Amino acid sequence: MAKSKSEETPLMLQHKAIKERYPDAVLLFRVGDFYETFNEDAVIAAQVLGIVLTKRANGSASYVDLAGFPHHALDTYLHKLVKAGYRVAVCDQLEDPKTVKGIVKRGVTEMVTPGVAVNDKLLENASNNFLAAVHFGGEVTGVSFLDISTGEFFVAEGSIEYVDKLLQSFRPAEVLFARQQQKNFKATFGTRFYTYTLEEWIFTTTYAEEILLKQFQTHSLKGFGVEGLNAATIAAGATLHYLKDTEHPNLQHITRIQRIDQDDFLWMDRFTVRNLELLNSSVENGHTLLKTLDNTVTPMGARLLKRWLVFPLRQKDRINERLDTVEYLIKESALANDLRGHLKQTGDLERLVSKIPLKKINPREVMQLARALQQVAAVKTLLGRNTNDYLERLKAKLDTCPGILDRILNEVMENPPVLVNKGGVMRDGVNKELDDLRAIATKGKDYLLQIQQKESEATGIPSLKIAFNNVFGYYLEVTNTHKNKVPDTWIRKQTLANAERYITPELKEYEEKIVGAEDKILVLETRLFDELLADLQKYIEPIQTDAQVFGRIDCLLCFAHNAVQYKYRRPQITDGYELLIKEGRHPVIERGLPAGEAYVANDITLDKEEQQIIILTGPNMSGKSALLRQTALITLMAHMGSFVPAASAEIGLTDKIFTRVGASDNLSGGESTFMVEMNETASIVNSITPRSLVILDEIGRGTSTYDGISIAWSIVEYLHDMSGHRPKTLFATHYHELNELEAKLGRVKNYHITNMESGNKIIFLRKLAPGGSRHSFGIHVARMAGMPPELINRANEVLAQLEEKHIDGAFQQNIKNIATSSQKLQLNIFDAHSDTFKEIRDRLESVDINRLTPVEALLKLNEIKSMIG
Structure with missing residues (x-):
């Protein structure tokens, strides 16, 4: 039975009024020493937090659901709700109950969402927590990324593909967009992100400029280099609006906005970021390039390294600037060790200073900030004796803030309590x-x-x-x-x-x-x-700069440490188009090898004149994919400014790295493995340039053999002749028929991964050698995978019978004919054969390869064998 307004208690009437302002948030309602939740919020809280759900009378015969927890446990329970994907409104008592007659005044003091989090329990030291906003601006799409916990604010605009790549790289905790764009957003970016929609009027140029100029206290945005980027500016304005709307008025630590220019960085689409396992592994708890390289000692450095990884440089002078500094730090090992020692004592200076305007910093953290500033002074002194230009420029940006440092040390107790109201915070003699x-x-x-x-x-x-x-x-x-x-x-x-x-x-x-x-x-x-x-507020910007400088130094020290520890060498960055790697190694696989086992290094040469495309064949599990990936990773690391796992490397400036490695069904999007594969490959062939590096692995395996070979063949021809760009390409395939392309296309060379047969076993030597391979050793691999002996024996029988009937021989002759023909690729081995082969063709064409199970495939093969017999 519904309650009338008069039946509800004053407390519940107050709760109802506040809840109406935040209908999509779980409302934590402070009542005395507890935060209470009511009705549907109570059901959610009880389920997520594991607290007791009860019922309480509501001033009449009816009851409300109720679940609560002690106020001092807010941090613990708040982060659980947010991690579970809920928006949480914290409603506090705004008056002292002892001094008020009747009901205490209450109001929401903080709104916490996945993208608006400053609580340490909600944040990871090594990762940013970005709030993103996307504005669909017609020809261009704008996007912004803001981390309220650090004050970092980035904007960019461009194609949908570019924005998609940025979203993949920044991995925001929450994405905002206009409510009318829900279908468009889902169709474009899928359901990968936690999202929230805002009213359409917020996404306008006038409002965006107004809110940004007010935030930065300037008359224009020219000084930030974002003037004219209307779509990006609108996205940035929507981000700031959302912060104000979620009870975050104190944003003095957001002091600048930075433009991300696509031309400044080596391009990798989101497929490449995924395929190369830069940030995430395809295997649970597997290693990634980020985990492998990250030997930073500060949270600022760890977060910056991740950004350097997904945004490698494209300018030769900037790359060499980093490489020169890494080389200098390797030679000056004593300096490097001293610097790392001081940086380790800094803590998360960037997030500490951002807590000041948010009024979240406690006395103990203020003392940690002072100790960090002492490390700034020590680092500045150390760098006073260096001869490296880049470190010299970084040193010049450091500000020890002596005025506020002395004040903190003179006024705050050396070991103060966490809470001010515990007393014992200020020193004697201060007042x-x-x-x-x-x-x-x-x-x-x-x-x-x-x-x-x-x-x-x-x-x-x-x-x-x-x-x-x-x-x-x-x-x-x-x-x-x-x-x-x-x-x-x-x-x-x-x-x-x-x-x-x-x-x-x-x-x-x-x-x-x-x-x-x-x-x-x-x-x-x-x-x-x-x-x-209040006095500390004046020092926010210089301390933020100190934190950013420390992050850069930390990353460079990390590169120097890795080079010494793992025997990485300095790459030579050239203006040419060659890629020459001597004794290259896969940085991730190498680190995961058992103790005492050495990685088998390989040489790779690619250029535009002699060896533009390598067709790489060899047994499954022999190391083809590892060789492909390591070539891309070495190129990527060099453009980061890192030394590389190779004896030497001469790397021409690269503007884009594309990979098509592995595939899986996109079931939610209704796409098969083959459709996903073709989408990714189409993105590559439509975007290549003369300075691109293209890595292709098993293209065409998601469809029938004949379609697959046709597509793979055509792709190689296109990359060689039709595109006009001659991108450096590594193409691993199990279609040995593609080896015929070497005779037809002058810049295509065949290579294979060596192996050795011993009885019924195969030993993978993992060494690259010229020439193609015509054996996939599929049955050997099946045996190694643990297939039942009777199945393996039957497969060998079927294989022998097929080879005896020369089916494969006829197919190979057709391939040779295609390779010597000037006509377009027409791959059909059945046209010139008997009615039996026509019947075989008809049966094969009726098979849906994407739905065929391994057992059904063997039965179908046995059926064809009986037809031939």
């Missing part, structure tokens, strides 16, 4: 009134001891003691043995089993002085600490 009050509190307690001694001597009660409780304050306690000695002037307050408690006028007088002084001390310390934080 005379505070010193006087502390003297009263301290001496007052001393005087209480004097009272105890005086009364004990006057009454002859040796066991007399003075104590305190919250009911009646300070009291004298007398055991029953001596209660007959108590003077008549004492006032009895409490009788216990073995003692009685009394007060005296003198005791009450000093109690008032002591308790009053302690209350005043807390108020005064809080005020002095707030004044210090």
Whole structure:
């Protein structure tokens, strides 16, 4: 039965009014010492947090669902709700209940969503927590990324594909877009992100510029290099609007906005980021390139390294600037060790300083900030003796902020409590009134001891003691043995089993002085600490710059450490188009090898004139994919400014790396393996340039053999002749028929991964050698995978019979004919054969290869074999 408004209690009416303003959030409603949730919020809280769901009367015969937890456990429970994907509104008491008659005034003091999180339990040190906004602007799409916990703010605009790549690289915790664009967003970017929609009017140029200019206190956006980027500006404006709308008015740490220019970085589409396993592994708990390279010692460095990984440089001078610095740090090992030592003591300076305007920084963190500034001073001194130009420029940006550093060290206790209201935060000598009050509190307690001694001597009660409780304050306690000695002037307050408690006028007088002084001390310390934080606000920007400089130094030190530890060598970056790698190794696989096992290194040569395309054949599991990936990863690492896992590497400037490695069904999008494969391949062939590196692995395997070979063949021809760009290409395939292309196309060369047969076993030597391979060793691999012996034996019988009937021979002859023909590729081995082969063709064409199970395939093969027989 629905309740009328008059039946609801004042508390529930207040809750209802606030909940109506935040209908899509779980409302944590402060009631005394608890945060309570009601109705549907209570059901969610009980389920997610594992707390008890109860019912309570609501001023009438009806009840409401209720679930709550102690207020001091807010951090613990809040992060669980947000991690579960809920928006949470924290509603606090805005008045002291002791001073208010009737219902206490309440209001939402903070809204926490996945993309708007500053609580340490919601954040990962090594990862940014970006809030993104996307604006579909017609010809171009705008996007912004803001991390409220660090103050970093980026914008970009371009094609849908470009924005998709940025979303993949930044991996935002939450994405905003206009409500009317829901279908468009889902169709374009899928359901990979946690999203929230805003009203259409927010996504306008006028409003965006207004809110951005107000934030940065400037008359234009020219100084940030974003003027004219209307779509990006609109996205950025929507981001700031959302922060204000979620009760985050204090954003003084967001001091700048940075443009991401596509031409500044080596391009990798989201398929390449995934295929190369830069950030995520396809195997649970598997290693990634990021995990392999990350030996940073600060959270700022760890976050920046991830950005360097997905945004490698394209400018030769900037790459060499990093490489020169890494080489310098390797040579100056003592300097590098000292720098790492100081950086380790810094903590997360970037997030610490961002807590100041958000009013989230506590006394202990303020002292950590001071220690970080001391490390800034030490690093600046160390860098004063270096001869590296880049480090010299970084040193010039460091600001030790001596004024505020001295003030913190002089005013805040060395080991203060976490909470200001615990007292003991400010040092003696900071404020005379505070010193006087502390003297009263301290001496007052001393005087209480004097009272105890005086009364004990006057009454002859040796066991007399003075104590305190919250009911009646300070009291004298007398055991029953001596209660007959108590003077008549004492006032009895409490009788216990073995003692009685009394007060005296003198005791009450000093109690008032002591308790009053302690209350005043807390108020005064809080005020002095707030004044210090207000002064700290002036130093936000220089301290942020210090944090960013430390992040850069940390990444360069990490590269130097990796080079020494893992025997990486400096790559030579050239203006040419060649890729020459001597004894290259896969950086991730190498680190995962068992102790004592050496990685088999290989040489790779690719250029535009002699060896543009390598067709790589060899057995499954022989290491073809590893060789492909390591070539891409070495190129990528070089463009990051890192040394590489090779004896030497000469790498022509590369603008794009494309990979088509592996595939899986996109079931939610209704796409088969083959469709996913073709989408990714189409993206490559439509985007290549002369400076692109293309990595293709098993193209065409998602369809029938003949379609697959046709497509793979055509792709090689297109990359060689039709595109006009001659991109450097590595093409691994199990279609050995593609080896015929070497004779037809001058810049195509065949290579294979070597192996050795020993009896019925195959040993993979993992060494690259010229020439193609015509054996896939599929049955050998099946045996190694643990297939039943009877199945393996039957497969060998079928294979022998097929080879005896020369089916494969006829097919190979057709391939040779195609290779020598000037006509377009027409792959059909059945046209010139008998009715039997026509029937075989008809049956094969009726098979849906994507739905065929392995057992069904063997049965179909056996059926064809009987037809031939």
